[in-house]
Amino acid sequence: MNTLIYSQNAIIKLINQNPDIIIILYILKVNKKTIYIAQQAKKLKINIIYIKNISNKNSSYLKKYNSIICKIKTSEKKDYNLEELIKNKKINKILILDRIQDPYNFSACIRTAEAFSFDTIITNDKNTIKQSSLINKISNGANLFTTIICEKNILNKISLLKKYNFKIIGLSSKSKTILKDELIPPLAIIVGSEKNGINKELMKECTDTYKIQMKNSCKNINVSVITGIILSKIIN
Known part of the structure; x- marks a missing residue:
């Protein structure tokens, strides 16, 4: 291929x-x-x-x-072992994209993640846009240097991350906590789909949830912009 x-x-x-x-x-x-x-x-x-x-x-x-x-x-879809990645590569910052279907948002999230040294991204296997030449172009090739794990059941990965003391951070406009302070790894950041946000089952597994404070008449921000804001709050 x-x-x-x-x-x-x-x-x-x-x-x-x-x-x-x-x-x-x-x-x-x-x-x-x-x-x-x-x-x-x-x-x-x-x-x-x-x-x-x-x-x-x-x-x-x-x-x-x-x-x-x-x-x-390009090889066929790789089967990554998240536990081995955590042990061997000592990764401590993971981005979880829940049902992001717009290729431009998906690509922008990948590019932002690579810029902030998130070398691992977890996505839904079924309800997320698939990688393609279009994703390569929009992400400026960032997807080639990022480990992207397509998972049928993200909840299984959440359990594994908690085993290794990862904080699970969810972004939701319904959260009562405004994101102000810097976040300290190890952690996994979950951002949800443009239309429905984070899946309810995933939201229940979050150790903390935050919302971005917005002023004036702006009530909705693009998911890729939200991703950039929260990733910039994480201490390297």
Whole structure:
């Protein structure tokens, strides 16, 4: 299975960290950054094609909005062992996305999580948007550097996290506690779907719940924005 990466920064990161999965680079515009990428790719003998003549409408669109495209090999969905990750990688910050179905919100949450050093995300296997080239593009390739665990029953993972003394933090507009102070790991942050919020069963398992204080006439904030606010409150 192959997928496309459009972010120049993500491509540079792939070349530095995981070049073996790169199949080919398509360079549509020559600039300082694509020249640098091509130089690094040549050192690793990665195939490069320079596209000069654009004929069809799709290619014209690609050239207008992208300087480089990277085709990579992607494996089938991996089965991660969360307990082993906690023990071996010593992860202590986890983001749980409950039924996030909008690809733009899902991707923004992944990108935000990677920016705040959350290297593990847990999602619903059935009711969450699946990963794709669109997710790669919107998340700016952040999903390639994040462990994403698709779980049929998130409640099982919550029990495991509690076993390892993780605090389970839920974000809900119905909470009576306003988020003010910084949060200290180990913890798992749960954010819910755009329409229905966090599943009631998951909410019952939260050790603490918070809401974001909003002023003026704004009563609703996008789930990806909410995610960015709470992740910024966590002490590294």
